[in-house]
Amino acid sequence: MDPLFTIISIILILPISLVLGVLYSFLIRKLNARFQWRVGPIIRMYSDLSPVIGSTRIWQPLYDILKLMGKDTVIPGSAHKKLFVYSPYMSLIFSILAIFFIPFPGMPLLSEIPYSLIIASYLIIASIMFTILGPVASGSPWGAIGARREAELFLVAELGFVVSLFSVAIAKNSLSIWTLASNMESLPAILLTLVAGTTMFVAMLGKLHIKPFDMPEAECEIVAGPYTEYSGKLLGTYFLSKVFILYAMVSLFIAIFLPPFSSGFIWLPLYAVAAVLLIFLLAVVQVLNPRYLIRKALLWYLKIVVPLAILSLIVAFAFVLGWMVV
Amino acid sequence: MGIINRARIYSPWLYHMHCGGCNGCDIETLAALAPRFDAERFGIQLVASPRHADILVTTGCVPKQFIPMVKRVYEQVPDPKVVVAVGGCACGGSLFYDEDPENYAILGSADLLIPVDVYVPGCAPKPEQIINGIVQGILKLAEKGAKKDAKQ
Numbered sequence: 001m002d003p004l005f006t007i008i009s010i011i012l013i014l015p016i017s018l019v020l021g022v023l024y025s026f027l028i029r030k031l032n033a034r035f036q037w038r039v040g041p042i043i044r045m046y047s048d049l050s051p052v053i054g055s056t057r058i059w060q061p062l063y064d065i066l067k068l069m070g071k072d073t074v075i076p077g078s079a080h081k082k083l084f085v086y087s088p089y090m091s092l093i094f095s096i097l098a099i100f101f102i103p104f105p106g107m108p109l110l111s112e113i114p115y116s117l118i119i120a121s122y123l124i125i126a127s128i129m130f131t132i133l134g135p136v137a138s139g140s141p142w143g144a145i146g147a148r149r150e151a152e153l154f155l156v157a158e159l160g161f162v163v164s165l166f167s168v169a170i171a172k173n174s175l176s177i178w179t180l181a182s183n184m185e186s187l188p189a190i191l192l193t194l195v196a197g198t199t200m201f202v203a204m205l206g207k208l209h210i211k212p213f214d215m216p217e218a219e220c221e222i223v224a225g226p227y228t229e230y231s232g233k234l235l236g237t238y239f240l241s242k243v244f245i246l247y248a249m250v251s252l253f254i255a256i257f258l259p260p261f262s263s264g265f266i267w268l269p270l271y272a273v274a275a276v277l278l279i280f281l282l283a284v285v286q287v288l289n290p291r292y293l294i295r296k297a298l299l300w301y302l303k304i305v306v307p308l309a310i311l312s313l314i315v316a317f318a319f320v321l322g323w324m325v326v
Numbered sequence: 327m328g329i330i331n332r333a334r335i336y337s338p339w340l341y342h343m344h345c346g347g348c349n350g351c352d353i354e355t356l357a358a359l360a361p362r363f364d365a366e367r368f369g370i371q372l373v374a375s376p377r378h379a380d381i382l383v384t385t386g387c388v389p390k391q392f393i394p395m396v397k398r399v400y401e402q403v404p405d406p407k408v409v410v411a412v413g414g415c416a417c418g419g420s421l422f423y424d425e426d427p428e429n430y431a432i433l434g435s436a437d438l439l440i441p442v443d444v445y446v447p448g449c450a451p452k453p454e455q456i457i458n459g460i461v462q463g464i465l466k467l468a469e470k471g472a473k474k475d476a477k478q
Contacts, residue, residue: 029366033364033366036361037361038361038364038366039364039366039367040364040366040367041366041367041369042367042368052335053335053336053368054332054335054336057336057367057368057369060336060337060369063332063333063336063337063369064333064337064339064369066329066330066333067330067333067334067336067337067380069330070330070331070333070334070471070475071380071404071405071406072404072405073404074377074402074404219374223374223375224373224374224375224378227375227378228374228375228377229375229377230377230378231377231378231404232404235377235378
């Protein structure tokens, strides 16, 4: 691909991913509220209030981040200062880097390079690692407990994430996201999409802290979990990286499991429909479930995700060995 | 008005500090955030840590044992911040406040310890009153934020 086009698309993807990530998190909040018989962040403000407090709240997650950027930052005396201050920025940098390796309709970005699947998954992992490291350095017991829960959850969720990605890679014999994303889906490959896609969806729940697996942020138990000691700009940076990670996970899901929605520009409407459906599913899971104990969540992952992961690997090897034709 | 100051009006986060009351005002405060009045329509959220908060909502009169905690929680809220005192006890100490002889256990209202910006009297105030008080608080927050930006 033309290097100039790649550079332009890398510059373009930043605002696009920010806007889409903010819209996705707004959608999750709004759907949550609607399922709980609340109104949620309002889409069209009441006409008498709109001159004072704005005409819409679609950009509510962005306003939250902007407000945090304008606040003072408190650094606790017991914190390891360097690690505490740099972790949010490192998390943000890695999540933004991960976005460059995931294709958007009409923009292959860097996903054409041979091992982009491995690079993207490692960058997402690195971003999450820094949401564990920062709280550990904060010196707060709540932060430490939150970070420990996050680490345990991350370890088990990672299993499903990696196996589901690589079973698709094994079946289609490629480690480049662009090749995986631009191949037309054949009929037997839908079986693989179903099995590996379910595994990936369950892994996404753990990575994005959707309800049965939101123990790291359990407000009624451990204050704000990993983010307890963070305030102002540092907290805003963490929230920003969360927005980017949400976008990255959704677009990675669509790229790997719903080809060819993220290849050509003409697929943009279907890409949008798929993204909204995925967010809707996440919101439904979020409202329907109570929070697991961390021990039970680990057991649940072992009981459900490991068999699913093994099944998706078996299906993938069936393709490779020629039992089924891709 | 700058975009950040506008964002302060759009997303005020509350930290609910219960100092020591009968729980009446707390029930009403939570009712103000529950589905019927749903304050999340306007971006108002209840947060778990005072370090994330913009508006400190205090209820109840302050017992003497609780003095260091109130000061500490107030200091943990990063600037710009606003304190909204909800209920008769938080506004003036109500029937628990005595000057002479001094009450052995209760200090009195929260404004003896920390600067309070908005008073919402009532025993207990209705959710509409509390939301009105928070709105006044948000306007003060924007003022303070503009001052802070001008200083820098």
